[in-house]
Amino acid sequence: MTRTPPHIRMANEIAVQFRHRDPAWAAERIAEHVRAFWDPRMRSMLVADATGATDGRLDPLVLAAAALLSPAPGPVSGQRSSS
Amino acid sequence: MSLIKEQDYGTPARSGEATVAVEIDGKRVRVPEGTSVMRAASECGIDIPKLCATDSLEPFGSCRMCLVDIDGRKGSPASCTTPVAEGMKVRTQTPELAELRRGVMELYISDHPLDCLTCPANGDCELQDMAGQVGLREVRYGFDGENHLDLPTDSTNPYFDFDASKCIACSRCVRACGEVQGTFALTIEGRGFDSKVAAGAGGTFMESDCVSCGACVQACPTSTLQERSVVELGMPNRTVLTTCAYCGVGCSFKAELRGDEVVRMVPYKDGKANEGHSCVKGRFAFGYASHPDRQLKPMVRERITDPWREVEWEEAIGHVARRMLEIQAGHGAGAIGGISSSRCTNEEVYVVQKMVRAAFGNNNVDTCARVCHSPTGYGLKQTYGTSAGTQDFKSVEKADVILLIGANPTDAHPVFASRIKRRLRQGAKIIVADPRRIDLVKSPHVQAEHHLRVRPGTNVALINAMSHVVVTEGLVDREFVAERCEDFADWERFISAPEHSPEAVEEITGVPAAELRAATRLYASAGNATIMYGLGVTEHSQGSTMVMGMANLAMATGNIGREGVGVNPLRGQNNVQGSCDMGSFPHELPGYRHVSDDVVRGTFETLWGRVLDPEPGLRIPNMFDAAIDGTFLGLFVQGEDIAQSDPNTKHVSAALSAMELVVVQDLFLNETSKFAHVFLPGTSFLEKNGTFTNAERRINRVRPVMAPKSGKHEWEIVCEIAQAMGYPMKYDDSAQIMDEIAMTTPTFAGVSFAKLDQVGSVQWPCDDAAPEGTPIMHIDGFVRGRGRFVLTDYVPTQERSTRKFPLILTTGRILSQYNVGAQTRRTGNTAWHPEDVLEMHPHDAEVRGIRDGDTVALTSRVGETGLRVKIDDRMPVGVVYTTFHHPVTGANVVTTENSDWATNCPEYKVTAVQVTLRHPAPAGMV
Numbered sequence A: 001m002t003r004t005p006p007h008i009r010m011a012n013e014i015a016v017q018f019r020h021r022d023p024a025w026a027a028e029r030i031a032e033h034v035r036a037f038w039d040p041r042m043r044s045m046l047v048a049d050a051t052g053a054t055d056g057r058l059d060p061l062v063l064a065a066a067a068l069l070s071p072a073p074g075p076v077s078g079q080r081s082s083s
Numbered sequence B: 001m002s003l004i005k006e007q008d009y010g011t012p013a014r015s016g017e018a019t020v021a022v023e024i025d026g027k028r029v030r031v032p033e034g035t036s037v038m039r040a041a042s043e044c045g046i047d048i049p050k051l052c053a054t055d056s057l058e059p060f061g062s063c064r065m066c067l068v069d070i071d072g073r074k075g076s077p078a079s080c081t082t083p084v085a086e087g088m089k090v091r092t093q094t095p096e097l098a099e100l101r102r103g104v105m106e107l108y109i110s111d112h113p114l115d116c117l118t119c120p121a122n123g124d125c126e127l128q129d130m131a132g133q134v135g136l137r138e139v140r141y142g143f144d145g146e147n148h149l150d151l152p153t154d155s156t157n158p159y160f161d162f163d164a165s166k167c168i169a170c171s172r173c174v175r176a177c178g179e180v181q182g183t184f185a186l187t188i189e190g191r192g193f194d195s196k197v198a199a200g201a202g203g204t205f206m207e208s209d210c211v212s213c214g215a216c217v218q219a220c221p222t223s224t225l226q227e228r229s230v231v232e233l234g235m236p237n238r239t240v241l242t243t244c245a246y247c248g249v250g251c252s253f254k255a256e257l258r259g260d261e262v263v264r265m266v267p268y269k270d271g272k273a274n275e276g277h278s279c280v281k282g283r284f285a286f287g288y289a290s291h292p293d294r295q296l297k298p299m300v301r302e303r304i305t306d307p308w309r310e311v312e313w314e315e316a317i318g319h320v321a322r323r324m325l326e327i328q329a330g331h332g333a334g335a336i337g338g339i340s341s342s343r344c345t346n347e348e349v350y351v352v353q354k355m356v357r358a359a360f361g362n363n364n365v366d367t368c369a370r371v372c373h374s375p376t377g378y379g380l381k382q383t384y385g386t387s388a389g390t391q392d393f394k395s396v397e398k399a400d401v402i403l404l405i406g407a408n409p410t411d412a413h414p415v416f417a418s419r420i421k422r423r424l425r426q427g428a429k430i431i432v433a434d435p436r437r438i439d440l441v442k443s444p445h446v447q448a449e450h451h452l453r454v455r456p457g458t459n460v461a462l463i464n465a466m467s468h469v470v471v472t473e474g475l476v477d478r479e480f481v482a483e484r485c486e487d488f489a490d491w492e493r494f495i496s497a498p499e500h501s502p503e504a505v506e507e508i509t510g511v512p513a514a515e516l517r518a519a520t521r522l523y524a525s526a527g528n529a530t531i532m533y534g535l536g537v538t539e540h541s542q543g544s545t546m547v548m549g550m551a552n553l554a555m556a557t558g559n560i561g562r563e564g565v566g567v568n569p570l571r572g573q574n575n576v577q578g579s580c581d582m583g584s585f586p587h588e589l590p591g592y593r594h595v596s597d598d599v600v601r602g603t604f605e606t607l608w609g610r611v612l613d614p615e616p617g618l619r620i621p622n623m624f625d626a627a628i629d630g631t632f633l634g635l636f637v638q639g640e641d642i643a644q645s646d647p648n649t650k651h652v653s654a655a656l657s658a659m660e661l662v663v664v665q666d667l668f669l670n671e672t673s674k675f676a677h678v679f680l681p682g683t684s685f686l687e688k689n690g691t692f693t694n695a696e697r698r699i700n701r702v703r704p705v706m707a708p709k710s711g712k713h714e715w716e717i718v719c720e721i722a723q724a725m726g727y728p729m730k731y732d733d734s735a736q737i738m739d740e741i742a743m744t745t746p747t748f749a750g751v752s753f754a755k756l757d758q759v760g761s762v763q764w765p766c767d768d769a770a771p772e773g774t775p776i777m778h779i780d781g782f783v784r785g786r787g788r789f790v791l792t793d794y795v796p797t798q799e800r801s802t803r804k805f806p807l808i809l810t811t812g813r814i815l816s817q818y819n820v821g822a823q824t825r826r827t828g829n830t831a832w833h834p835e836d837v838l839e840m841h842p843h844d845a846e847v848r849g850i851r852d853g854d855t856v857a858l859t860s861r862v863g864e865t866g867l868r869v870k871i872d873d874r875m876p877v878g879v880v881y882t883t884f885h886h887p888v889t890g891a892n893v894v895t896t897e898n899s900d901w902a903t904n905c906p907e908y909k910v911t912a913v914q915v916t917l918r919h920p921a922p923a924g925m926v
Helices: A006-017 A023-037 A040-050 A060-069 B037-043 B095-110 B126-133 B172-181 B215-219 B228-233 B280-284 B313-331 B346-360 B374-383 B393-398 B414-425 B459-472 B478-484 B488-496 B502-509 B513-525 B543-556 B576-581 B598-608 B620-629 B649-658 B714-724 B734-744 B753-759 B842-846
Strands: B019-024 B027-032 B089-091 B160-163 B186-189 B196-199 B225-227 B238-243 B252-258 B261-267 B336-340 B365-367 B401-405 B429-433 B450-452 B529-533 B567-569 B634-638 B661-666 B678-681 B690-693 B698-702 B761-763 B807-812 B837-840 B855-859 B864-871 B879-883 B911-919
Touching: A006 A023, A006 A040, A006 A060, A006 B620, A023 A040, A023 A060, A040 A060, B019 B037, B027 B037, B095 B126, B160 B228, B172 B186, B172 B215, B172 B414, B215 B225, B225 B228, B228 B261, B238 B698, B261 B280, B313 B336, B313 B634, B313 B661, B313 B678, B313 B714, B336 B346, B336 B620, B346 B365, B346 B576, B346 B598, B346 B634, B346 B690, B346 B714, B346 B734, B374 B543, B374 B567, B393 B414, B393 B529, B401 B414, B401 B513, B414 B429, B429 B513, B450 B513, B459 B488, B459 B502, B459 B513, B459 B543, B478 B543, B488 B543, B502 B513, B529 B543, B543 B567, B576 B690, B598 B734, B620 B649, B634 B714, B690 B734, B698 B753, B734 B753, B753 B761, B837 B842, B842 B864
Parallel strands: B019 B089, B336 B365, B336 B634, B401 B429, B401 B529, B429 B450, B529 B567, B634 B661, B661 B678, B807 B879, B837 B864
Antiparallel strands: B019 B027, B160 B225, B186 B196, B238 B252, B252 B261, B690 B698, B698 B761, B807 B911, B837 B879, B855 B864, B855 B911
16 A cells, blocks of 8 residues: 655645635645644645646645745755665 | 651631631631631641541541530530631630540550551551640550451552551541542441441452542551551651652652652642642652663663663763764754653753754754644644643632543543542532543542543534534623634634534434533533543544634633633643643744744844754654655654654654664663664653643642762753753753743743742743732633634544444553553552553454453554453443553554644544454453
8 A cells, every 4th residue: 555645644634624714715724834833844845746736646725735835945954865 | 858747737728708716725716617626726726636637538526536615515526527606715625625535545545556666657646646645644444355456457459558457447548538539449337346447348458449549548547558668668757849750730749758768659738739639650659760670871782783782971972962963964954853751841851952953953853742732732822822721720629510521530630530529529510521431420429410422533523513502502601702702703603504513413423412412501501611621632633623622612601711611631741731831842942932933033042042943843753754754864752652652653663763863861771762772861750850830830849859860860961962962051950941941931931949949839821920820821811812713624534444444442541550651560550450451342342252351453554463351331332442551562553643633643542443352361361
């Protein structure tokens, strides 16, 4: 079984909490939440995965929120190891 | 410090504004109406002899030692049961009274062993004291008559003996068990000369319902109920006042010692959290602190497959610093982080987050509150503006209705449970929302008005339905809402929708609509209604939503801002509140202020001399994910066994295995240390010098009774790591750390060790506006200004029961054990809970061919473990329950990565599982 990447799973779990709200308002709240609570490297991964995403893995509200998060931050983040 | 003896006024204090003036032995005293003559006398410095009276118990009037003369009254009434009356004149010392008392004492002593010199209570025996006080010199009856001197001693309890030969049948133990503890395990059986204390139905203490809280031992005026440690070690000769290191009640204790050896822990009567009561853990289970398993030397190894090598402190600290810097050099500043512990002091936690932020240069710091009450922090901050409960514990004495949700205080917060039970006996009502029939649903003198047997994972549907009833049945406190709250209109529209009605959600929650409506009416119509909740609220995929839902309900009914009301988290560990207050979360600096706040960050940057990262860091689950992803490689773990306590053990193990450096600071080698490269010995609470903050925001002193066994305080070790990494961080003592906390954190501005030593304890906020602290929050307004109503959609958890995994597992605690059991498993408490068991409804067991005591396989989609079954109809059909105190069973092998959407608090309370028979129990066990 392929494991859904954590940042995608978590973003979709946030989005579903706002599914009955106005989409624009919801996207702002989701972006606000991610900005306040997520480490920059997770935000970067989310933004990268959302950019041009068409595979349906991300909730449309997440895609809208990710657009509000760009450009991706990341000054203090760890880097992917080569291994 | 010598042995501290609190004054015993004989009978409890009475409250009320009306007072009465009386004259006792020529002294005039004014006391509240209803006060006993005995207490009034004590308050003006006159001690009347007594045996059956003590001020933690209602007067009983049986011993006849406290007789007094009252002008105008016939005979010599018992002063303990006689209330004062205006103008009353009392004489406590007359030749006639002295003769009466001597006569009574003579009878007691005629049936009591004359072994004072060898008795363990010698010097601490009220019978001995009273015999001296009344001047008893002879026993005219001799000692050869019928007596109780050959009665046996019950030594079945691991911690105390019951020596019936020394019992004077004063009933203090029986009354303490009922009035103080609320268990009613003891009774007096027989009549007259045959009267004797009996546990349960006449069996041993261990066979009875006794919960070993120690209230009976505390109340006993002789050596009948005696701590075995006193028998073995002798009477203590000095006291150190300190705070229990178990649950979030944070009881104050007198550590009583001989030299540096703790003889016993005695609950402190003036401790505001516990007022002289205790539970089996705090009272007796302190032996782990001197257990031979304690690892007292630092250890290092290159690979986790290598054997440990004991080293000196300098080498261990240097190794940690060098490896952390190497990882950062190779993988970035954010590749390392730390986890602080709710078992450590505020001062120890503060320096960990400071080390991470200032020396590591990132915000990758989190705390074990992540996996318990992080949704409380989020939910109450969103709605009320601060991440803490609203009341003090004493407030429950003013509650008319208690709504208890997802908490089992008799097991997890036993001393507070005793307060709840006392209030229920006084007439308050309780509504319990819990899948299990916990003791506060039905037990002696407790009968819940409503038991809302909510299905795991459906709390939000339940709370929304309660609010729906409040709004649609005209139960809103409109005046409160208009004056104090915002966003009510939107919320009212939302919650009034038919999909939130009790009838609409009955299929989801399993709670009958009529019952839910009745319970809501009771809550909303009470004069004072309070919400108490635990991890059954927070450890869900919608834990934060549920906290906000409860906050909405309390605001809508005006149950905020005075005694007897509020929304109150029952914190699991001793310093969960404090570890959160101290800035342990990756997005918050001390005082719950976001790292992106330039002004707040500037305060710390100026003081600490480092530029701080304005971005949030990794939470614990994110650290694990990043470790597996290869971006997070160095971790400092303070006093938390994440490999046992955190969900999905396989995932945690994989993450820890992937790291290049894991540093564990703890008392014992534990599950996490199996993945560690450095082990740094920690200190027990008996060695710590600092403060804990309990669930009611009460900051209490933790005072050392001995020097650190490892040679260093934990905060010193952390400071030395930071210094070895190139960041100067030094304090002379832990009081200096608190001074820095007070300097930087507004809610702690008025806190210092000197203040705490002076006043005992304070509840934050403690500042110029509230120099003695703040017992009740949000009295004149919410911390955020107006209380905010938040829309709380119910979203079902993704964890569903299926044909393959048809049962729902929920996990929790048991009274005698604590968290991962590292402490309690190394005490006599294993007598009650030697292993984790799986509680299962008889129906679920029968259809699987499982009998009580059988060993079963417990399987979820992420793992499998084995444990024995306990069949119990307190479980609902379809739900099974276990604890996570033992690494052998490792309950978290089966729990999943599902977590609260807002905080990533794991969804421990909902795991789809199957249970299958593995080994039938041996015939004798069934």
